[in-house]
Amino acid sequence: MRIRLWALFFAALPLLAAPPLKPLARGANLRGEVMILVYHKFGPADGRWTRSFDSFSQDLARLDAAGYRPITLRQYITGDFALPAGASPVVLTFDDGSAYQMRFGPDGKLSADSAVGRWAAFAAQHPEFPVHGTFFINPGDDVFGQRDAIQAKLRMLVQMGSEVGNHTLTHPNLSKLSNAAIEREIGMGQYDIDRWLPGYQVVSLALPYGIFPKPPALAAVGAWTGAPQPHRSDVTVRWHYPAVVKVGAGPAPSPLVAGLEGDKLPRIQVFTPEFDKWMSYFAAHPARRFVSDGERHAAGSLPASVSGHRLAGLPAR
Secondary structure: OHHHHHHHHHHHHHHOOOOOOOOOOOOOEOOOEEEEEEEOEEEOOOOOOEEEHHHHHHHHHHHHHOOEEEOOHHHHHHOOOOOOOOOEEEEEEEEOOOOOOOOEOOOOOEOOOOHHHHHHHHHHHOOOOOOOOEEEEOOOOOHHHOHHHHHHHHHHHHHHOOEEEEOOOOOOOHHHOOHHHHHHHHHHHHHHHHHHOOOOOOOEEEOHHHOOOOOHHHHOEEEEEEOOOOOOOOEEEEEEOOEEEOOOOOOEOOOOEOOOOHHHEOOEEOOHHHHHHHHHHHHHOHHHEOEOOOOOOOOOOEOOEEOOEEOOOOOOO
8 A cells, every 4th residue: 555655646746837947048959869868777886887876866956957858768759748948858768677776665665775766756856857767677587676566666667657668588689599589588578568567558678788689670570479487378479669779879869850760779878977978068069959849749740851951950960
């Protein structure tokens, strides 16, 4: 009951009235780029693959103050978002379902020493920055470090407005597997999410190590038939992911411009130098940053070129 009440409380946070955001002086820029950030582990200190809880809280505050507003990868790829005029979308993704991404304490409540706990506490004070993230899990591993609470946590994330994505069953290097093994890894990952979240539509896959399978198309579209457990009947799992993300690279194109390659989206790894680099970059080059006009627009609704110039208005990086 406590977990359910806690989930309902956080689900209501995005509904609170957000303070108005003053339009930025540079005006709307629907052709600008979007940062898709990726986090892995969390702990008391920063590392190459670990973000400290305090640094994560500072990341949220820094993004919020700079006019960024969180959307899920699902919202990005479909264009299903409307932000206040002057705001910029940012996508926070989390790979691997590591232990301290989301943790319950002995009382069944979210622990403050977890990424979701820190984000929820921040959102309580800043409802304009709700817990709308994308969490890529490996069901074959111990998701979030508390196997008995996996389903409750996934349901809470969805209730908050976050998204659950597939990261394969056991996080292998897909390029080294046979087609049949690739299909099993993706299919079994999809199967377990379906089992924990009946009726939920998974629209995204994070490539383990950022490496594509051979052929690459299997990451986005495919099917697997097999027995998920010994002595069980065969099942068939199908997937069609409009969003496939890599590990790193840089910002992603505007989802509103026609021609987006959603099956090979770049992300920005959040460790201090890289995160600082891109925050500073967009502060110094505001013409490259996606800025909302306050309206909702369909994905791919803007032509790829204007007056013969692709992505007109954006300087070369």
